[in-house]
Amino acid sequence: MSKTQTLDAIVVGAGMAGMYMLYKLRQLGLETKVIEAGTDVGGAWYWNRYPGCRCDVPSVEYSYSFSKELEQDWNWTELMAGQPEILSYVNHVADRFDFRRDINFNQRVVSAIYDEGDKVWTLKTDTATYIAPICIMATGCLSVPNTPDIKGAESFTGEVYHTANWPKDEVKFSDKRVGIIGAGSSGVQTIPVIASEAAHLFTFQRSPGYTFPANNKPMKAGYMELAKADYAEIREEQRSSQTAVVYYSPYRSKNSGKDANNGAREVKRRPSKTILELTPQQRREEIQEFGYGILPEYFDVLRNTEANKIACDLYTENLKELVHDPAVAERLAPRELAIGCKRPVIDTDYYATFNRDNVTLVDLREEQIVEITPAGLRTEKRDYEFDILVYATGFDGITGALNKIDIRGREGRTLAEKWDHGPRTYLGLLCEGFPNMFTVTGPQSPSVLSNVLVAVEQHVEWISDCIEYMKVNSHASIEAALDAEDQWVEHVNEAAQGTTYTAPSCNSWYLGSNIPGKPRTFLPYLGGAKTYRDKCEQVVARGYEGFVFD
Structure with missing residues (x-):
């Protein structure tokens, strides 16, 4: 009772x-x-x-x-x-x-x-x-967690995981063939890590989205000391922001003072507010300076069809430079998908992962899944065999x-x-x-x-x-x-x-x-x-x- x-x-x-x-x-x-x-x-x-x-x-x-x-x-x-x-x-x-x-x-x-x-x-x-x-x-x-209803899912004889319900114990991928379904946020984040360990990784991409470099790095010495001193200002700016994200940096703080390296706090140049105000050359110069992660930050990209189309084209240009195989780059491109339709993803070496010899991209827009088999997965074109199946299929x-x-x-x-x-x-x-x-x-x-x-x-x-x-x-x-x-x-x-x-x-x-x-x-x-x-x-x-x- x-x-x-x-x-x-x-x-x-x-x-x-x-x-x-x-x-x-x-x-x-x-x-x-x-x-x-x-x-x-x-x-x-x-x-x-x-x-x-x-x-x-x-x-x-x-x-x-x-x-x-x-x-x-x-x-x-x-x-x-x-x-x-x-x-x-x-x-x-x-x-x-x-x-x-x-x-x-x-x-x-x-x-x-x-x-x-x-x-x-x-x-x-x-x-x-x-x-x-x-x-x-x-x-x-x-x-x-969202787990797609795929014929034969219960027949797979290997290990099965979902990114949204991951076990506490470490999952070992070394010497294993892995299949992962999904290329949203969780897929984009985990694919590079799994690829670095697995014997081979098959990525079954349903619909590619826009992903931008996380530019993550360890905190500099003294960074947290400055941040702690600035917390009141950070919180005020967050509450006054439409996204509640201000991308704080103590090195471009409005406050006077010294940075962690005992120099004057740097005031960095900010990117332009809109993409339409820039010439084609200026757009490429800003991407060169700030990275292509700046594209969704332009105010007009999410609100103006022409601006969004310009940003999408620039994104695809950059993608082709990052991925060596043109055919793979084309499959990774979010065709007919506007920037902003889906939540932008941040990643670490996602596109570089597809330059690895042990990674195969399967574009499910070209060959749909027919069923999951005891040994792997069957599409309209062929069978793929692997030891571990990962669902990165969101929520x-x-x-x-x-x-x-x-x-x-x-x-x-x-x-x-x-x-x-x-x-x-x-x-x-x-x-x-x-x-x-x-x-x-x-x-x-x-x-x-x-x-x-x-x-x-x-x-x-x-x-x-x-x-x-x-x-x-x-x-x-x-x-x-x-x-x-x-x-x-x-x-x-x-x-x-x-x-x-x-x-x-x-x-x-x-x-x-x-x-x-x-x-x-x-x-x-x-x-x-x-x-x-x-x-x-x-x-x-x-x-x-x-x-x-x-």
């Missing part, structure tokens, strides 16, 4: 969002438990242990800002931290604030049912039941984790029914008909289109302030008003219209297009993190305009 626990608040998920939510709820004096499916904290950084996994936000900026002491006692070792270092950081935070005593591990939530009479949520796992008036879903935007993004839970609000209406044609929220924080069920970085908020950790902190602080407001004003519950929810959904759709993200030729997980049967709708909010933050603050200043209290 499962045990029942009655609490003030329940948080689902012990990733970076769930941990900070716990911290804030403790400050409010609320008895809280966090429910986590894994064996420890970390969320995405706990599950995604695949070789080469790395954050695409600078380390200093991908860190909590809520504790000045924490900022000062942690030292990053790389500009772009890898998964092992980020998980070490998360564990350090959990230890420092003793979070684990309020986290129940090895429990996956299967249902969340609202009781209108008692105004409480009942959450059930396979081993326990939890009851509380407040339910906070910190389930993450990328937490449900059911943003709504996947919530849709896997049987969530029922007022009158027993399920969230799945409400979201039958796509998610409906107000600010990505609450839904009409589901009182006191908050979502951290939920659908229709900036989330994955910004620095997610900054988005997490903004949501957690908004939610905790809201709960405190309810307590002070004797409100039992809060939910979105239907008209406010309708207006926000319309605004989210309008913000994405006319951009490369929603072009008819674009099929990405931002639109749910990677999941068969999932409604095609733009899932995050494209209006910008700063614009969104201002809207949330305005709503509060107007007495939580658009929300209904009970």
Whole structure:
């Protein structure tokens, strides 16, 4: 028989969002438990242990800002931290604030049912039941692995792995033939590492995207000392940025002072704002100076068809210089795909990997998969044999984790029914008909289109302030008003219209297009993190305009 626990608040998920939510709820004096499916904290950084996994936000900026002491006692070792270092950081935070005593591990939530009479949520796992008036879903935007339904998948006799559910123990590729399906972010990051170890690597590319050099390197001596002194400025700039990423460098700081090498802080030249303002020669000169990773940073590339076409052509030119075999370079080119349709990927030596003799690129646009066989994989053209099969096939993004839970609000209406044609929220924080069920970085908020950790902190602080407001004003519950929810959904759709993200030729997980049967709708909010933050603050200043209290 499962045990029942009655609490003030329940948080689902012990990733970076769930941990900070716990911290804030403790400050409010609320008895809280966090429910986590894994064996420890970390969320995405706990599950995604695949070789080469790395954050695409600078380390200093991908860190909590809520504790000045924490900022000062942690030292990053790389500009772009890898998964092992980020998980070490998360564990350090959990230890420092003793979070684990309020986290129940090895429990996956299967249902969340609202009781209108008692105004409480009942959450059930396979081993326990939890009851509380407040339910906070910190389930993450990328937490449900997507494994394609391929004929014969169960027949393969070798080892099988998914990048989003990688084992804790080391996977050894030496002297092994490996097949990997997928060339999205996880594929791009892990392919160079696997290729450096495997006897042979077959990469089955479904749809190539745009990938740019991470330009990662170890921190210079003295870098963290300067960053720690600048943290207040970094946080202010992040909160004022539409992406919450400012690409901090102490060597081009606006502050006066000395750099780590005892010289004046360097003021580096910035690239132009738009690509259309440049001549063809100037464009190539800027690529030479700043690298081709500058292409998606031009403001007009994501908003103007002509600008995007210019950027795509320049990208393809550069790709042909990086990959020696013209036929392979052509297969790697993202044909008919605009820059911005999919999330740009950062990589380390991805294209150089295809110059190796032990790597074979199989373009599934030219030869589709027929089935997986006991010895490997069969396409329309031939059989491929290997010892290890890796799925790098991504996630059911943003709504996947919530849709896997049987969530029922007022009158027993399920969230799945409400979201039958796509998610409906107000600010990505609450839904009409589901009182006191908050979502951290939920659908229709900036989330994955910004620095997610900054988005997490903004949501957690908004939610905790809201709960405190309810307590002070004797409100039992809060939910979105239907008209406010309708207006926000319309605004989210309008913000994405006319951009490369929603072009008819674009099929990405931002639109749910990677999941068969999932409604095609733009899932995050494209209006910008700063614009969104201002809207949330305005709503509060107007007495939580658009929300209904009970």
